[in-house]
Amino acid sequence: MPEILDIQQLAEAGKLTIAIIGGTGDLGSGLAKAWSRSGHRIVIGSRSPERAAELVQGLGNAQALSYAQAAAQGDVIVLAVPFGSHEQALDEIREGAEGKIVIDAVVPLVPPRVATVQLPAEGSAAQIAQRILGPESRVASAFHNVGASKLHLGERVDCDVLVFSDDKEARDVVIKLASQVASRGVDGGPLANSAAAEALTSVLIGLNRRYKVSAAGIHITGLDGDSTDRRDLKK
């Protein structure tokens, strides 16, 4: 009899179907490549069928669909659209996202001043996602501070990924997925705390300009072990 794996085990084993909404964007396609290398099946939700087809061809075990169809296919859904498309994308995936972990990676940047923190009145993009998707979805947020360039080069990103959710198991799943693309996932607590990582993105964009670098990131100091997720260490 085949062993039945729970969602945390599937995440760790690289056996999830991950729907990436906005999957042809810079971050979305970078995450798609990284998780594809970890073995996951990727479903790209896109409004650009040609770019999506091209991306999917390079990934192997992957397909390209509409936002709604991709969400319906995913075990886990990742939202990586520009902030200007955030609410509409959430509306479109709502039905397909019921009962699922939805990882909001959207940063509330307000062009042209993207290096200035301008958080939404609701507190954070993640809290907007929870309002629109409702309590049926297990909303998490993460990957705000991950520069996509290294993902496209096939490297892990030298940046800790702060993971937020009011759902503890969702945080644990996302922490495992984060450790496959970046230094490690770190349990940042409740969804309301997403404001910290979302705001930090504008700071990092500004640091890239002022310090003339391309991929400023963050590392959390003072955690036990200090190079990987504690929960992984305990095994």
Add this chain to the structure above:
Amino acid sequence: MPEILDIQQLAEAGKLTIAIIGGTGDLGSGLAKAWSRSGHRIVIGSRSPERAAELVQGLGNAQALSYAQAAAQGDVIVLAVPFGSHEQALDEIREGAEGKIVIDAVVPLVPPRVATVQLPAEGSAAQIAQRILGPESRVASAFHNVGASKLHLGERVDCDVLVFSDDKEARDVVIKLASQVASRGVDGGPLANSAAAEALTSVLIGLNRRYKVSAAGIHITGLDGDSTDRRDLKK
């Protein structure tokens, strides 16, 4: 003839008078000890004359005064009061702070849920400070993520200090002061970006609990040099 130093040179040389408002608190007294070791003259602004007198005795070149008197004495003023006393303290120091660099280190924690981000409607404590002090003061913000315990032990804190201000020279002065107490100061951009570091404090408090550590902090990765302030490296 004695050389006349500008405020950046005084900061670097340890020759400022630094007024610390709320200077008997955990962070305030930790900063007082650290900057005193760097040679600065410390003026403690306090509502606890006995604790202030005791602290000042251990510092050497220091004195204890009221908030308003301390502000009037300082070349630079540091605000390290609880968020609940923030607005009143700002009112009291306003006159003494005119024309000066005021470093707001106040984090908008709302007890009892201090590990949950609850930013004020105005965006950040720093923006509240700028509104109350007006354009006559050069408001900066910093030291939100610095755990005071190491300062009390006489050690530098293993944490980068994000520094925010709309006044570039104020940022440069605070970056120099930060490098005397912690890993380094990092130029975080405009005052509005203070929301990122203020929010991060609640995340770090939560990390200390969840990971059972005492001094979670942050390090900015990907900056040139990566162990000290770039501006220092250029010399």
